[in-house]
Amino acid sequence: MFQYVVRRTLGSIPTLFVLAAITFFMMRVAPGDPFSGNRRLTPEVLANLRRAFNLDLPLWEQFWRYIWGVLHFDFGPSIKNRDYSVSELIGIGFPTSLEVGMWAMLVAAIIGIALGIAGALRRNTSVDYSVGAIAMVGLAIPIFVIGPVAQSYFGLHLRWLPISGWGDSWTYRILPVLTLALPNIAYISRLMRGSMIEIMRTNYVRTARAKGLGERRTILRHALKGALLPVVAYLGPATAITITGSIVVEQIFSIPGIGRYFVDAAINRDYPLVMGVTLFYGSIVIFANLLTDIVRGLLDPKVSYE
């Protein structure tokens, strides 16, 4: 088990390296740099600025300096936010992003699993069709449409919830979390419904019924575990979807998380920040995939860590 974790962790290093390389070269190969658009700068100032950010060094040397820094959790200074390093900006934004993201994942898991079970157990009834309809809405309406519509309805029209912003009150969390959870609610409920239907047809669920355990115990003790496996396996992709979605949700609801820096950085070509955030989120997704495999192994006795 320990060996497996170590091996998988080591295995993710090449991926992260390639990611860093793509990130770096993609941003540098591109024509122009963050200062080239600014016409007010004199050539001397420009040269100084470029030197300050090591933009005058040969490309490969910039790359090694960057990798060396990354190994020390130093992603360099942000170009647009002069007073902050990239690591500091991530440190400021991440707690908020994490809070929204974790809640969204949790809500998606609970609602998605519950809907999926309900659909599977009441197959081909109005319950099942409603679950299917909710899933279809979650799949087909992008969160950047749902988000503003929800803002306008619950915030402006009904005035139940704050339209945007981030305060201490839990009311600020509801709309962003639900919006961010919606696509995953859709995916998870579909996955759960399918796997639950499959499991309820297995011979071992029939055995549990033959044992007279009662429907409740049959479902909770015998069917649920097997049916949850595909959902657990989805944890990695769900993390990626949540992170991606958080960029938009933070933008819509003006939440001071990483996503907003990232968008600004992408628009303003703030290389170090874009690379830092990509690497940071990339490692989270890789870590989530690793965690997924470990949890799957704990749930499924047939998986061995060989």
Next chain:
Amino acid sequence: MSELAIQPGTSEEHGVQPGLSPFRASLHRFRKNRLAVLSCWVLAIIVLACFIGPLLLPTEADWDNTSAPIDLFSAHPFGTDDLGRDHLIRSLEGGRVSLGLGFFGAIVSVLISVVYGATAGYLGGWVDNWMMRAVDILLSVPFMFLVILINVGLGKSNTSLFVAVVITLWLTPAVIARGQAVSLRSREFIEAAKAGGMTPWQIILQHIAPNSVNVIIVYSSLLVLEIILTESFLSFLGIGVQAPAASWGTLVNDGAGRIESDLRLLLLPGSMLAAVLFCLNYITDGLRDAFDPNER
């Protein structure tokens, strides 16, 4: 469980005439899926409206009618914005960009992925190993970040957006196409082609790639969906389609910024985008059931 619960129906009972190729049989199954067929029609109507509509209607701003309200019997049935631009026409034009990018991007992605996957799968060995390892590494990166990186790196133009989307989204279908090629590699007709003196390249293009079509067809529809979604996502954030061009994503973004004054700016392009995505979802589900019954 019982010998009775499942009785394999004969082909006639499923309304399939004997002698149909598997492809035609799948097509037939698809046509029986009413929701998917309806979605095809709706999608076709939206596509036609987006591509032909702006040609027939006046597209220049109507300065005499700024901020016109919804009036189905006026020159501007869905009203105009504060610059006198017709809401409906703006949305149709935005749709043309989104749909065009979606369909064209999907075609290019599929071509790349089929050729790449078929090559890796057919050649096998270390070539396959390295080609697929590259794909695996790229797949482990959240793809939206890749798209953003490539798009920003290439200069945030509409061309770079297209390139970024295509470069990122061919990966998964390539994995599928490779799997198909691996299973085809040892089949007799490939042996026959080899014996007949065809080069590997000819075999890949003429035998392997066309035989992956069933699996790829399902994925193509998903690709259109993903590309439209990705493009509008980026455009919403301001790092996708750049002004003066507009897509549904940029229009939704404009609308989202003005929900307090005029909700139509959000709802019209938003619901058109949602309608297209609904259709594509149902079509994808229908294609999957018809062409790949083992899935799900």
Next chain:
Amino acid sequence: MPSTPMSGDVLSEARATNAAAPILSVRDLSVRFKLPQGAVTAVDRVSFDLHRGEVVGIVGESGSGKSQILLSLMGLLASNGSATGSARFENTEILGRTAKELDGIRGSAMSMIFQDPMTSLNPYMRVSDQLTEVLMVHQGKSQREALGIAIDLLDRVRIPEARRRIGLYPHEFSGGMRQRVMIAMALLCRPSLLFADEPTTALDVTVQAQILELLGELARDLDAAVAIVTHDLGVIARLCDRVIVLYGGRIMEQGTLDEIFYDPRHPYTKGLLASTPRLDERTHGELLTIPGQPRAAMGDLPGCPFSPRCALRTAPCDSAMPPLVADAGGRRLACHNSPLEDRRP
């Protein structure tokens, strides 16, 4: 044309040899399935009794509806299936009960061993949990008590190192060992009625004999009534006291083991025996087969379901199902052309 169903009087008279009241008495049991192509009758007005201490074999080819009899009695029919008729277990009607009502007796007084031990045990639960939960649910035993009983029972079904192995998962057992676990699971609450659906079909030939022997021994010890469904006459010969021969969802013939094996009357029974290799009869140079295929729509057509394949077929066979008649000894036969009275001296 419907046949005259067996009346209860004839049956109880027929079983006069067995003084005690039957523990399970099935009357006119029919099982139907709704399919997209229409309804199909899998079991057609089947009646029989089971007594304590006896092992009854239900034999028939696949599709003859034999498994559905057991599943319907356990309340485990697929959702598109329904059962009609009556089945009284210890004088209580068990047919048409809800799952909730049946749960009081399923797994305790009445239990079932399934065909495929590979898939019938829950792969995600330890064997210990799968065994103890039966005792905890039905008898309110504590985890500790239940574990003790379960280990004892695993010893009885001859699983070596039961104390250690009980903590393993099903995939860590071999096929034969898993079927032993299934048997132990069915016997935990000392049932008075035990069903076994092809209990050895999925196992290696060498293991089959051991499992059958074990099953027979345990059933005798419990003094339970056992119904075993199989297509394998070898299983029947080894284990059963009485045999019910099923074809197309109907009872064709019923009798003691000796009657069926040494004096088969029904053309189908004869064909079945002739197509089974036997060590004691070296006279046949080759195995015979029954020509033709089972009818597709079982029981929905008039006449005897076996008639299309029957060598003795006459005109009435196609129009009317022959009645199931019984003799004084309890033997039963449904055939227009084979007399029951004409017994061997």
